[in-house]
Amino acid sequence: MNDPLEVVDTHTAGEPTRVIVNGVPDLGSGSMHARLAEMRAHADWVRTALIHEPRGSDWMVGATLQPPLDPGSVAGVIFFNNCGYLGMCGHGLIGVVVALHHRGQIGFGVHKFETPVGDVFATLHADRSVSITNVESYRFHHCLKLTVPGVGQIVGDVAYGGNWFFLTASDKLSPQCLPELKTRCLRIRHALQQQQIFGANRAEIDHIELFGPPSHRDVADARNFVLCPGGEYDRSPCGTGTSAKLACLAADGALAPGQAWRQQSIIGSVFKASYQAASTGVLPTITANAFVTAETKVLLDPHDPYHFGIPQG
Numbered sequence: 001m002n003d004p005l006e007v008v009d010t011h012t013a014g015e016p017t018r019v020i021v022n023g024v025p026d027l028g029s030g031s032m033h034a035r036l037a038e039m040r041a042h043a044d045w046v047r048t049a050l051i052h053e054p055r056g057s058d059w060m061v062g063a064t065l066q067p068p069l070d071p072g073s074v075a076g077v078i079f080f081n082n083c084g085y086l087g088m089c090g091h092g093l094i095g096v097v098v099a100l101h102h103r104g105q106i107g108f109g110v111h112k113f114e115t116p117v118g119d120v121f122a123t124l125h126a127d128r129s130v131s132i133t134n135v136e137s138y139r140f141h142h143c144l145k146l147t148v149p150g151v152g153q154i155v156g157d158v159a160y161g162g163n164w165f166f167l168t169a170s171d172k173l174s175p176q177c178l179p180e181l182k183t184r185c186l187r188i189r190h191a192l193q194q195q196q197i198f199g200a201n202r203a204e205i206d207h208i209e210l211f212g213p214p215s216h217r218d219v220a221d222a223r224n225f226v227l228c229p230g231g232e233y234d235r236s237p238c239g240t241g242t243s244a245k246l247a248c249l250a251a252d253g254a255l256a257p258g259q260a261w262r263q264q265s266i267i268g269s270v271f272k273a274s275y276q277a278a279s280t281g282v283l284p285t286i287t288a289n290a291f292v293t294a295e296t297k298v299l300l301d302p303h304d305p306y307h308f309g310i311p312q313g
Helices: 032-042 044-051 090-102 175-194 239-252
Strands: 002-012 015-022 061-066 075-080 109-115 118-124 130-133 138-148 152-160 164-169 207-212 222-227 261-264 270-277 282-288 290-300
Touching (some): 061 090, 090 109, 090 118, 090 239, 164 239
Antiparallel strands (some): 002 290, 109 118, 130 282, 152 164
C-alpha cells in the first residue's frame, strides 16, 4: 500500500476545502506557478485521488501545501478542483488558515502565503474569523454584449480576481432555481468559448458569476451564483468572484475604498468585503469563517481499481 496522504477538511461559508498537510510528492523548488505545472504533469493522481469519486466530490476544492520560497511566508499553496487547477481560491485560503491553526502551526495575526498568481496575506483574528488580502483584481471588459444560444443577448463584464470571471445580472437567484442557473451559466461559458472571448493574454474565462439583489437587504448588499470550471456551483460567495465583483464596483464608482460590501451566496452565507485602490485595479479584502470538519488519513491501496479516483470524461 502506498504511503497515506494526511488531510484536514474544512468548509468556508458552506464550500469545502480538503487541505493536504502531509504526503505530497516533491514538486521541486521553483515558483508556485512552476510547481503547479509539475503537479499537473507528474502528480495529478493526488488531485484525482482526493477530489474524484469514490473518495471526493465534484464540488470539493483541494489545497496542496508547499515549502515557501520566502522564509517570511507560512507556505506556498496550490489549489485544485474536479477538472484541474486554480490560480487562487479565496474560500480555500481561509480554509487553509483555519486548518493550520487547528494543527497548532500558526497563531493569531497576519500570515503570508505564496500562490501561483502571487502573494496573498491572511489575518487570523481573535474571534477565529479570517481576512484575506487577495492579489490585485481588475475589470478587463465593460458592458460586453454576448449572444448566448438558448438565452439571447446579455451584457456583462469580464474581470479578474485571481481567476477569470464573466459577471452578468440575473433576477432569479434562489436555491429553487439551481438547475436553471447552472444551465444558463454553462451556455454563457460555451458562448464565450465559441466567440473566442478571453481575459488578458487570451486567458480562458472559466468562472461565470450571476449577480442580483440579496434575499434580504439587512443581510447583504448583493447575492451571487458562481459556476466553477468543473461545472459545479460555489456554495460560498466565492472569494475570487467577490474580488472580481469589487473590481467592477470600484471601476463603476459604486463602492469607495474601505467601504464595506456584504456578498451573499446562493445558499445564503455571506462574505464581508472591502478594497483598497491599487495601480491598475483594487486590492480586495475578504472576511469569513471556516470550520474544521474532519482529519483524515487517506489510504491508497494499489489493489483498488479506483484508488486514484474514478476517471472522468
